Amino acid sequence: xxxxxxxxxxxxxxxxxxxxxxxxxxxxxxxxxxxxxxxxxxxxxxxxxxxxxxxxxxxxxxxxxxxxxxxxxxxxxxxxxxxxxxxxxxxxxxxxxxxxxxxxxxxxxxxxxxxxxxxxxxxxxxxxxxxxxx
Amino acid sequence: xxxxxxxxxxxxxxxxxxxxxxxxxxxxxxxxxxxxxxxxxxxxxxxxxxxxxxxxxxxxxxxxxxxxxxxxxxxxxxxxxxxxxxxxxxxxxxxxxxxxxxxxxxxxxxxxxxxxxxxxxxxxxxxxxxxxxxxxxxxxxxxxxxxxxxxxxxxxxxxxxxxxxxxxxxxxxxxxxxxxxxxxxxxxxxxxxxxxxxxxxxxxxxxxxxxxxxxxxxxxxx
Numbered sequence: 001x002x003x004x005x006x007x008x009x010x011x012x013x014x015x016x017x018x019x020x021x022x023x024x025x026x027x028x029x030x031x032x033x034x035x036x037x038x039x040x041x042x043x044x045x046x047x048x049x050x051x052x053x054x055x056x057x058x059x060x061x062x063x064x065x066x067x068x069x070x071x072x073x074x075x076x077x078x079x080x081x082x083x084x085x086x087x088x089x090x091x092x093x094x095x096x097x098x099x100x101x102x103x104x105x106x107x108x109x110x111x112x113x114x115x116x117x118x119x120x121x122x123x124x125x126x127x128x129x130x131x132x133x134x
Numbered sequence: 135x136x137x138x139x140x141x142x143x144x145x146x147x148x149x150x151x152x153x154x155x156x157x158x159x160x161x162x163x164x165x166x167x168x169x170x171x172x173x174x175x176x177x178x179x180x181x182x183x184x185x186x187x188x189x190x191x192x193x194x195x196x197x198x199x200x201x202x203x204x205x206x207x208x209x210x211x212x213x214x215x216x217x218x219x220x221x222x223x224x225x226x227x228x229x230x231x232x233x234x235x236x237x238x239x240x241x242x243x244x245x246x247x248x249x250x251x252x253x254x255x256x257x258x259x260x261x262x263x264x265x266x267x268x269x270x271x272x273x274x275x276x277x278x279x280x281x282x283x284x285x286x287x288x289x290x291x292x293x294x295x296x297x298x299x300x301x302x303x304x305x306x307x308x309x310x311x312x313x314x315x316x317x318x319x320x321x322x323x324x325x326x327x328x329x330x331x332x333x334x335x336x337x338x339x340x341x342x343x344x345x346x347x348x349x350x351x352x353x354x355x356x
């Protein structure tokens with residue numbers, strides 16, 4: 001965290017979240033600069049290790065933005081991702097790090113405004129928690 | 135396969151609390167198949183320990199290795215050139231692994247990173263169930279191919295007991311009564327009469343009760 005600005009990594013599904021990002025861009029909505037987006041073909045490919053690595057490298061928060069559970073392009077991708085996020089929450093708890101530092105969000109391709117709002121929501125929440133490192 | 139589960143992170147952190155250089159060693163055998171001790175899990179544990187160290191303001195160096203198996207000496211040998219670079223090893227193989235490592239490298243502290251649970255199989259992805267108690271004298275053919283030693287809470291050979299209730303064991307509604315399954319299967323196969331034959335008390339000399347076991351096959355010994 002630099003100057004009280006949390007560093008956040010967002011894993012975004014290329015089928016919904018990235019399309020939502022394009023919609024947001026069309027609406028001239030801007031993403032907070034502290035959120036680094038990693039686009040993935042499907043959130044189901046995101047492993048526990050992928051979710052831990054940002055924390056290891058100094059990130060203050062991580063989130064996964066994927067499809068709605070009932071309309072996932074690859075049927076169960078976001079469901080799997082949600083389970084892995086839940087697992088990482090448990091690991092963070094065991095390390096006495098706030099589990100709220102990692103979240104999963106569901107959205108659809110047209111939800112540009114929500115895509116930007118979730119980035120701001122996560123930034124605000126992590127800012128409230130402060131940095132991971134003492 | 136041998137089925138294991140990760141030890142709680144806090145327990146592992148307590149084990150290696152004062153150590154700065156740690157080698158995590160995985161195994162490509164059973165524990166890879168049950169998603170607890172393969173190269174992926176080595177990387178996850180390494181990352182977790184690094185995050186913990188950063189959070190606590192500690193310097194830590196973690197090496198990652200995954201051996202073909204930790205239950206064969208030739209693979210244990212593969213880390214001989216690097217093991218002395220570390221203060222300790224965390225083995226995330228079954229209980230055999232840390233012991234083979236400890237025996238081969240007597241000067242090195244070896245910690246177990248998983249709890250070994252049982253011999254069993256995956257009944258669906260992410261769910262494992264015990265099937266074998268390693269009694270050393272297999273008798274499943276008397277019981278429709280199912281093992282009452284491993285799967286009956288009392289290891290009854292002339293079951294079921296009075297605790298069988300609607301196909302479930304009295305210890306828990308989540309545990310199937312294997313004797314209920316055995317009887318039904320033998321009825322389906324028209325072999326129920328075979329179960330009427332009394333099975334005398336089993337000799338447990340070939341099981342763990344006979345003490346630590348060793349097996350020698352002369353045709354394989356060099």
